[in-house]
Amino acid sequence: MTNKVLRLVPLGGLGEVGKNMMAVEYGKNILIIDTGIMFPENDMLGIDYIIPDFRYLLDRKNEVKAIIVTHGHEDHTGAIRHVLEEFNVPIYATELTRGLLEVKLSRGGMLGKANLNTISAGDEVQIGPFRIEFFHVCHSIPNGVGLGITTPAGLIVHSGDYKFDHTPVDGRPTDFGKLAEFGSRGVMALLADSTNADDPGWTPSEAVIDPAFDDVFRQAKGRILIGTFASLISRMQQVANATERHHRSLAFVGTSMVENAKMARKLGYLVVPDGLVVNLDQALDMKPSKVVLMCTGTQGEPSSILGRLSTGRNRRFDVSPGDTIVLSSTPIPGNEEMVHRTINRLFQRGADVIYDSISPVHVSGHASQEEMKLLIQLVQPQHLIPIHGELRHLKQHAAMGREIGIPADRIAIIENGTPIEFHDGKMKVGERIPGGYVFVDGSGVGDIGPSVMRERETLSREGFVIVHLTVDCNKNRLAAEPEIVSKGFVFVRDADTLFNQAKEQIKKIAEADCGKDLEARIEKSLSKFFYTETHRRPMVFVFSTTLP
Amino acid sequence: MTNKVLRLVPLGGLGEVGKNMMAVEYGKNILIIDTGIMFPENDMLGIDYIIPDFRYLLDRKNEVKAIIVTHGHEDHTGAIRHVLEEFNVPIYATELTRGLLEVKLSRGGMLGKANLNTISAGDEVQIGPFRIEFFHVCHSIPNGVGLGITTPAGLIVHSGDYKFDHTPVDGRPTDFGKLAEFGSRGVMALLADSTNADDPGWTPSEAVIDPAFDDVFRQAKGRILIGTFASLISRMQQVANATERHHRSLAFVGTSMVENAKMARKLGYLVVPDGLVVNLDQALDMKPSKVVLMCTGTQGEPSSILGRLSTGRNRRFDVSPGDTIVLSSTPIPGNEEMVHRTINRLFQRGADVIYDSISPVHVSGHASQEEMKLLIQLVQPQHLIPIHGELRHLKQHAAMGREIGIPADRIAIIENGTPIEFHDGKMKVGERIPGGYVFVDGSGVGDIGPSVMRERETLSREGFVIVHLTVDCNKNRLAAEPEIVSKGFVFVRDADTLFNQAKEQIKKIAEADCGKDLEARIEKSLSKFFYTETHRRPMVFVFSTTLP
DSSP states (O other): OOTTOEEEEEOSSSSSTTTSOEEEEETTEEEEEOOOOBOOOTTSTTOOEEEEOOHHHHTTGGGEEEEEOOSSSHHHHTTHHHHHHHOOOOEEEOHHHHHHHHHHHHHTTOGGGOOEEEOOTTOEEEETTEEEEEEEEBOSSSSEEEEEEEETTEEEEEOOSOBOOSSOTTSOOOOHHHHHHHHHHOEEEEEEEOTTTTOOSOOOOGGGHHHHHHHHHHHOOSOEEEEOOTTOHHHHHHHHHHHHHTTOEEEEOSHHHHHHHHHHHHTTSSOOOTTTBOOHHHHHHSOGGGEEEEEOOTTOOTTSHHHHHHTTOOSSOOOOTTOEEEEOSOOOTTOHHHHHHHHHHHHHTTOEEEOTTTSOOOOOSSOOHHHHHHHHHHHOEEEEEEESSOHHHHHHHHHHHHHHTOOGGGBOOOOTTOOEEEETTEEEEOOOOSOOEEEEETTEESOOOHHHHHHHHHHHHHOEEEEEEEEETTTTEESSOOEEEEESSSOGGGOHHHHHHHHHHHHHHHHHOOSTTHHHHHHHHHHHHHHHHHSOOOEEEEEEEEOO | OOTTOEEEEEOSSSSSTTTSOEEEEETTEEEEEOOOOBOOOTTSTTOOEEEEOOHHHHTTGGGEEEEEOOSSSHHHHTTHHHHHHHOOOOEEEOHHHHHHHHHHHHHTTOGGGOOEEEOOTTOEEEETTEEEEEEEEBOSSSSEEEEEEEETTEEEEEOOSOBOOSSOTTSOOOOHHHHHHHHHHOEEEEEEEOTTTTOOSOOOOGGGHHHHHHHHHHHOOSOEEEEOOTTOHHHHHHHHHHHHHTTOEEEEOSHHHHHHHHHHHHTTSSOOOTTTBOOHHHHHHSOGGGEEEEEOOTTOOTTSHHHHHHTTOOSSOOOOTTOEEEEOSOOOTTOHHHHHHHHHHHHHTTOEEEOTTTSOOOOOSSOOHHHHHHHHHHHOEEEEEEESSOHHHHHHHHHHHHHHTOOGGGBOOOOTTOOEEEETTEEEEOOOOSOOEEEEETTEESOOOHHHHHHHHHHHHHOEEEEEEEEETTTTEESSOOEEEEESSSOGGGOHHHHHHHHHHHHHHHHHOOSTTHHHHHHHHHHHHHHHHHSOOOEEEEEEEEOO
16 A cells, blocks of 8 residues: 555445444554444344454554544444543543443443543634545534545545424534535545435435424323433433423433433533433322323334333333333334334233334434435535445445436445555555454353354254263163253153153163264264254254263 | 134234134134244244244134135245144135145145135125135235125124235225225124234235336346245236246246246136246356346245345255346345345345335235225124234224224224124134243144253353263262353353363362362352353253263
8 A cells, every 4th residue: 555545445344334443554553443332133142232353453453543433323323432441532522422431431441541522513623634625514403514524635525413403403404515525526425314315306405303392291191201212312312392382291211321411411412401311219209191201112122221121121221001102212223013013012011102214202313315316416526435334325425416416436335444545545445354253252252153043043043952871881871860951942741752762762872882982973863863853953962971 | 712703813822803714603613714824033042933922713613614725825824734623614715825835735635635715805604603705805916805705793804914906916805895884784704914004095006017027127238136925926917927928938036936836827816828937947047137047035045045145045046147037026035135245245146136125016915004094985884893903902992093083992902812792793812822932843733932042042142051070979070171161152162261261260169178069059150150251151060970
């Protein structure tokens, strides 16, 4: 790599490209953009969350100059602790984003270690060869920014997560003027959010939620529970506004909800009149028709408050008939089933459940197709690099770019781990760097790989059988009845016949020849026997002790 | 139960109410409507499919008079083998539905045993006290019927799976006239499909697919692969028509696709000119631009043809750049993630992938809100019983019924296992009967229950550790190094330190006291140790042999 090459490297596995983490390199200088986590897919068994694989950067530790976090959502902030452990470089974020990072870092006991710097939209910061201009973007959280990065190789524009909302909750639309100004300066490459590339039209404004909330609040006779993400600060503001309009009191429920609300209020991003907010104890003592509770759990997570309420396992309070529950969210892909099950269960408990297909109580925070086209028109990039989406979204985004007139060879569809290089204004797709997912499970980071995952997969479908034997080879017989334990294979209480037949088979094999490979021979024979009998393939393990 | 009571009992677990199986009882006479399967949800680990729990009917075996199957989709036919094993009564179905049941029964070697009777829309059949009038309904398969059942207690109308398509593929709209005629006669209760109760408006006609296919076929330079369900016979017809219009040849791929197509052609429900259909070998020898392949796998099932193609594990052929792959389907709830992953992988292999958010290559076979309202208006029922939907759909459907003017106390929202009784024209919700899901796993039907499922769940998240010991209690020491095997817990090759520490701990415990409860003591201590070290909770099993 010569000094004149600019490299953009999205990091992570087969997830959304460049969403959780991205590196921008020039010479021996690297900027990290975002430090987010990914939520595990349904077949990532036992995994708590996933962080981007940044091994590539570990080899270039001294080159990493700064971390920029574009906004305060988990998929852009959640891995900050893991990244900071390796790269203790200055972090740049807007006031609210910084506040939410502080909440996260102090929970991990790392706040003291972090070098946090507050920037605002409109600011310019020079980091090594990079001059970064932050510009305001609308999203479902206030204080989000996109980036204009002037490098010796040219200007690149990174959209962050954005939408073009003309009536956002905080009154600050995306900075059209700045985008157009970049356009007039000449943009070498636009990196743009592709999340909703399959959605035609224009994403509705956050403002449509207010009348929907008004409808719900007007009709609700009893308590209102509103579920959303703990970091959807804009939604908190809308709920607070509706609570005030309808003369109720508002309680935030759950640690992250309470902490984030507190931080957002302290910084002035959540503006709530005195006396409107009460704590949960106070709320539970009030007349149901006077209360709004705001909590997490819209993804159907069994351990969340809504999850626990749906199965009657919440400690502090229960769902009562007459409650109105609003899911102000949309299922993250893969969670649909759990979300729908939660909704059904809440209905079963007598609540009235309002979700986005019934009423516009949620809108997306991401641009739809017409907004994506507008962004391209404003920025007039020489090259388009769709990011923040699965491959299918990037393909759609690229098709829109071609429609608008960007030549196909100036659009790069890449995967995480595939670098894009610019040399003298020419774009080249670089060689794939090794990497993928890093699973976090309990306190282990990255120790679970494909082989353990395959074992979990097999165990989850077939279970196992353990046989414990004591053989007396002198007498060519078993010293005791074989002991069999099985889990996840059959219902043991009803499987006497099956296991008795298995024991007979074990005895026969051991008594015929208790010598060489006895364990392997029994394992093989039992595997076959269980498959014939049940058409299942449990893992079989035989342990034998040979008496001296 | 007196002789004058009519009972309707939807059977199954927490799935869609009355979708897979329903019993209609009067006196000592029971009709079974549909015998379908449910697909397992993501957390039903290792389950192949789910059949309705019909224990309730086993106690009334002699009362079951007949089985009626409304149409040929899996969720209405798939359990026929299991039901027939218990109730060998006459089965009534239309020609195509019967043909598809025959395909299913002959694969299970049960065709000879079945008493199959062909009925047509417009026919009337008397079965015990029930006079059944079959009427035509549009759905995504031809030859579907709804039922008017005249009982001594009154007339009930069962919609089957339906939509009001004015331009269906087979040219036969839903029988509006018959529905209105029922209405004029006086309908005691309408049981109506609620699947799309969350969808406003009117479901688009199947006819919108033709121009979408034309677009795809016109632009495709290479081979076209179209994925759909094997029982979507109407879609097969549309693909065949498009293939003919665009001068290609069509091959069906996969056993169920080939068998169903053969049966539908034999019976005249799939009309294809001579020479259009070729077999796979012939298709693979032809120029890609001349070929259409139709196969299964739109749900992302790893073992399906599209699933195997997406991971490069298909035996007969691969995806090539230039292929156009059309997913003519929509993900079944819960499958979204797998479907999207399959789409991404097919894109990765260079194919152009067209799915329903890109182009209308699929429409639903179920009525949307305006159609549901129309059905109620036509039938003018005294009572409304929403069926074929999750609880959330039934709630929406009920709300629509109230809007139209059906009093709330004449609308019953029930769950599977909750009977509805009519006595002198009055509706009563009966007492819940025991029942739920019956899981089919391998050759086991119903032997896997909550406890095995919980074991699989734990194993899938945490894995297990087995310890095998031989202790010499005379010398208070281990006769050999403890043997440790673990699966799904940690990556063993990197866990030497962990397991060596565990062995030390085992030795210490055994040498301190090798007597009573040694296994339990070690299990407890190791569980704690592993949790402290890894924050994971593997199942731990200790087996010890004590030397004499």
